[in-house]
Amino acid sequence: MVNQRKSAFYKTIETMFFITKQRGVLGLIATELLSELKSILRDSQIQVEEKENHPLGNSGRVTVYPQSEEEMANVLKYADSSGKKVTIVGGGTKRGFGGLTESADILLSLADYKGVVEHTVGDMTLTVKAGTPFQALQEYLAEYNQKIALDPAWPEYATIGGVIAANDSGPKRFRYGSARDSVIGMRIVYPNGTIIRSGGKVVKNVAGYDMNKLFIGSMGTLGVISEVTLKLRPLPKYESLILLSFLEGSMEEIRAFAVRLLDSMMEPTSLELLSPSLSERLTGKRVYTLAISFEDVESAVHYQEDFVKRIQPSETSMTVLPSKEARVFWNQFYTIGPNGREIGDDKEIEAALKIGVVNLDVLQVIKESHLLQDAANVAIEAHGGLGHGLCQVYVKGAGEDVVAVIERLRQFVTPLSGYVIVKHLPFVLRQKVDVWGKKPSYFFLLEGIKAKVDPNHTLNHRRFVGGI
């Protein structure tokens, strides 16, 4: 089932039926909450949830759809001063990411706060409202031969605000970096309703603390990101993707090849290792496969393809996907993980893990994930970047088996100084598994920051590390 607030048509229907819905559940809701919200927003911006218990949690008794920063500020000010808890949602793709609250008082949706605020083509900067879906933005920018240099999951639904708040990134991070390298400014609505600007609109800026960094990846626990300014990159003039499948599956061979490529002067955009199961889904070959992409002028891309062909190990097969086919591959790639907007059937539990290790240790993590499949009686698809050290592991199976796999992988990466973050898991299981793993030794600083910015724990309460 997809989110109901999908079209203008639905919205009209919802508005029409609002009174009916409201009457049905009003008894369960503090009338005060609703009447306060009504003094801030129009009725059509308020939706009372009939069913509070979403299987992924992170719901609200009342969903609000502010259309201005002022409305956001007023909702937060009210909530913060009256002890109400607020959960923030964008496109809902990360609904299963963290959070120990099944239902907060208010679910603040950014879905109606979208659009480009300012795009200065010559400066290659873009200011956009946080609720804008990522793919819509990229399509808009493509008309100007520009792009945001990020490749998050589920771009059709994920909002730019959500991508940044959760610090999502994809395989092309190897070349282009992550949100912290692209975001140059933000507007944040603090829990007390104050609007704070961080950074600015210029690509280089060291005035004051780099407050942008504080909000990127903060999972909405410090403020509501309302606007984001990004530096853009030109669209590559040409791109291609090499799929290099290792028929023997020897990790030493993959490692030797990767090290050789990394030590060359080639400039791959991604160097992503796919587990055999994932490779089978995407390429039809159930063997370890490297997805090596190049983006540059056409001559430079072909030159690099030739280099890879020259150093191609024996016992491998190679497919080169030119521009269009490469894009088709990636579009499919970005939707391989679970999507928090979809409620799967209850028979199988789905989990998504983000595992961080030192770059080349990705080999070990992907191998271990592959081996765990049979041992743990679950289906696992995994990939990881040999140039950046981040892996995504998708696990499907019975609840207890999934939980066991998470624990096993945590044990596995501990000696590698790595971490496992659970990016998607049903609410019930999040009670049993610590989504963020153990607290860092400097946790008191994180707690201190939270206490200064959101002393009442109004925003996304217990959604982040150590219960922040």
Added chain:
Amino acid sequence: MAVKDVKTKDQHIENLAKIVGGAQSILYKKEDLLAYDCDGFTIHRHLPKAVVFPKSAEEVAQIVKYCNEHDLPFLARGAGTGLSGGAIPLNGEVIISLTKMKRLLSVDLENRRAVVEPGFINLKLTHSISNKGYYYAPDPSSQYCCTIGGNVAENAGGAHCLKYGVTTNHILGMEVVLPNGEMIEINTNGVLDPPGYDLLGLLTGSEGTLGIVTKITVRILKNPEAKQTVLAYFDKVSDASQAVSDIISAGIVPAALEMMDKTAIEGVEAAAFPVGHPKDIEALLLIEVDGISAGIDEQIHEILEVCRRRNVREVKVAQDEKERERWWANRKTGFGAMGAISPDYLVQDGVIPRSKLPEVLERIKQISEKYGLRIANIFHAGDGNLHPLVLFDARKPGETEKALAAGSECLQVCADVGGSITGEHGVGIEKREEMRFIFTDEEIIAQTNIRDVFNPKNLLNAGKLFPTPGRCVEVKRNEKEKMK
């Protein structure tokens, strides 16, 4: 070596000397302290209480703990090349000099990272790994002597940051001594995205007000396969500015895109590294492209075309590495070169949206005329980071003040067009009040709130980065009175 005793009546100095191992690692006599009364920003000066030279993170932690317990103000200092006064001991601080902690601790080429101590010199890192074909990207002009610890404090930039980013984009982890003396490790193994708020991002560029970095894990990069450098001379500043925009609009991401105006060219040609630029041109561009060899010629061709379309007088491609290095030496010593044509100069560091370049340069010209002071412009045109150099003579009464006012006005112009007051030099002492050009009181408080989490007693590098609250009220009051 025998440990020499410190002879002074100051108990604190004796105790600090004990921590660092005796007289050879502490300075406390006035004549020795004079060298530490300012950094690269020479207009403000103040003597420190002492300068200590710890050799390890543990010694740093002990010094900090001691200062914290005895309420002694303190600050960290690297090579002292900072241009905004971040290392000036405004409150008679104990200066913790990190210049003896200068080891390269490890290099891991396969995983592209290196671990250094804070006093390690920026360019030395590249020199240590260049034989393997690797380098460290951030390249401030002072890179031959500035330290990586200082780069972290200031979030230093450089000419090649247009393509490769500034210091913060290359920091993977650090060990930090907090202002109470507690030592923490943030991600020293360099694994990306550790769970929690991004403290690395917050600490980088915090100008030494949140903690003292004692170990840094940095990203290193593989050298580009090919590199080409273009020098273009223009008769009109507007044509040069337009060429900058056109190059970027063509979808080229140059490694560097630098500009100098006529006054700046006069300076660099009179100084140590002249390259024979014509004296009568209005602006020059220094453009560098790097990457895969097969694609470079195409990009150079496009750049030459753009320059010609914008009425370039002469444009040439560096014929060899020697010529390229000469061009860069001429540019990188540009600030100091102003000493050849003016007794004193003040460097500013505003940032503007690239498209406002012609407008802003025109307004800087007006400021120059208004104050009767020459202003040279040397800057990173590609990312809109201007460096107006206000030329003045401090011996003439009132001229220093005039230079400061002119510099501040340049920053006001940058702020007016939607830019920033500093792109890479930091706020320090110099631009504290100018913070108000771009931030509201609430936004400044949001930042000092974060400082209070790390540095609650404000003993570490107090008085930097943020405007003085008292003064702001006074200024407002004066303005109100004037209105009456």
